[in-house]
Amino acid sequence: MGSTHIPRRKVLAAGAALAAAPFGASAQAMPLIAYLEPISGTSPTNKINLAAFRQGLAEHGFVEGKNFTFASWYAEGDIDRLPELAKEVVARNPAVILASTPNAARPLKALTKTIPVVFAQAADAVDNGEVTNPKRPEANLTGIANFNELNPKRLSWLVEAAPKAQVLGYIADANLGSFDRNYRQAAQAADEMKRKLIVGKAATDAEIEAALKMMGAAGVQALLVGPIRGAYPRPGAIVKLTSQLPVPVMYYDRAFVDVGGLMSFGAAFKEIYRLAGTYVGRILKGEKVADLPVLQPGSYELVVNAAAAKAQGLVFSQKVLGAASEVIG
Numbered sequence: 001m002g003s004t005h006i007p008r009r010k011v012l013a014a015g016a017a018l019a020a021a022p023f024g025a026s027a028q029a030m031p032l033i034a035y036l037e038p039i040s041g042t043s044p045t046n047k048i049n050l051a052a053f054r055q056g057l058a059e060h061g062f063v064e065g066k067n068f069t070f071a072s073w074y075a076e077g078d079i080d081r082l083p084e085l086a087k088e089v090v091a092r093n094p095a096v097i098l099a100s101t102p103n104a105a106r107p108l109k110a111l112t113k114t115i116p117v118v119f120a121q122a123a124d125a126v127d128n129g130e131v132t133n134p135k136r137p138e139a140n141l142t143g144i145a146n147f148n149e150l151n152p153k154r155l156s157w158l159v160e161a162a163p164k165a166q167v168l169g170y171i172a173d174a175n176l177g178s179f180d181r182n183y184r185q186a187a188q189a190a191d192e193m194k195r196k197l198i199v200g201k202a203a204t205d206a207e208i209e210a211a212l213k214m215m216g217a218a219g220v221q222a223l224l225v226g227p228i229r230g231a232y233p234r235p236g237a238i239v240k241l242t243s244q245l246p247v248p249v250m251y252y253d254r255a256f257v258d259v260g261g262l263m264s265f266g267a268a269f270k271e272i273y274r275l276a277g278t279y280v281g282r283i284l285k286g287e288k289v290a291d292l293p294v295l296q297p298g299s300y301e302l303v304v305n306a307a308a309a310k311a312q313g314l315v316f317s318q319k320v321l322g323a324a325s326e327v328i329g
């Protein structure tokens with residue numbers, strides 16, 4: 001059975017039909033895996049994520065339509081809708097919930113203490129306290145969270161793409177628990193590269209625009225965009241915003257490159273969601289969340305957008321192209 005994006009009303013209608021059907025039917029006896037995702041179900045990023053997730057499930061013998069059913073809820077870039085969607089998810093009483101980000105995991109934790117929730121790409125879920133004991137999660141949340149020092153590599157690849165840049169910018173959301181750690185990494189890396197680093201703390205579009213204007217006045221020649229609450233669900237809007245500063249931009253996540261951003265370096269989506277799939281499979285087999293420590297992904301990817309580079313009059317070096325896991329465009 002396929003699991004392409006289902007409009008919310010259709011998901012609810014399907015749920016009502018399942019509830020009304022005879023319990024003995026095999027489809028109804030299968031455990032339901034629910035998926036709560038801030039981005040659009042039609043995005044390239046989402047398709048990559050779910051393909052890897054299903055791979056992880058298959059490693060534990062789970063195949064959709066054979067021994068589990070699957071339903072998706074998408075906020076379509078509007079994170080303010082996540083609490084409402086989380087209520088709908090919990091009302092279906094799934095066997096396990098996959099929550100892609102801390103924004104998705106947070107309302108789920110507030111609604112249920114019993115349904116296992118597996119999150120992906122969510123260092124902030126630990127930094128912000130959703131999980132207080134990563135080695136032995138004490139509640140119903142576990143998953144994949146990246147704590148490795150990636151900003152030095154991001155800045156290194158950014159400078160490789162823009163070697164003449166002496167003044168670098170860094171924009172991120174200071175309200176996130178990971179901000180201090182990420183900023184320290186960036187500042188130290190810039191210092192070691194003998195580059196000046198200008199930081200802009202931004203949590204809203206207006207603050208991003210203000211930070212970009214400040215950086216333009218400060219002579220920033222290349223920009224690193226770090227985590228900003230609500231940025232990941234609407235990557236196209238963030239790419240459009242950051243293009244107001246006409247310099248090469250490195251993003252923290254490939255979702256931004258998939259929609260036209262220049263480059264990104266981060267944990268590989270395929271690895272993250274495959275690991276999440278293995279965790280969901282283990283939970284379906286009876287393992288407890290407390291016995292599944294928060295994992296770190298083991299592989300990372302540099303993704304570059306050749307079409308964006310051409311539009312900016314930028315030529316990637318052979319070093320960048322050779323190291324890239326994927327060249328888009």
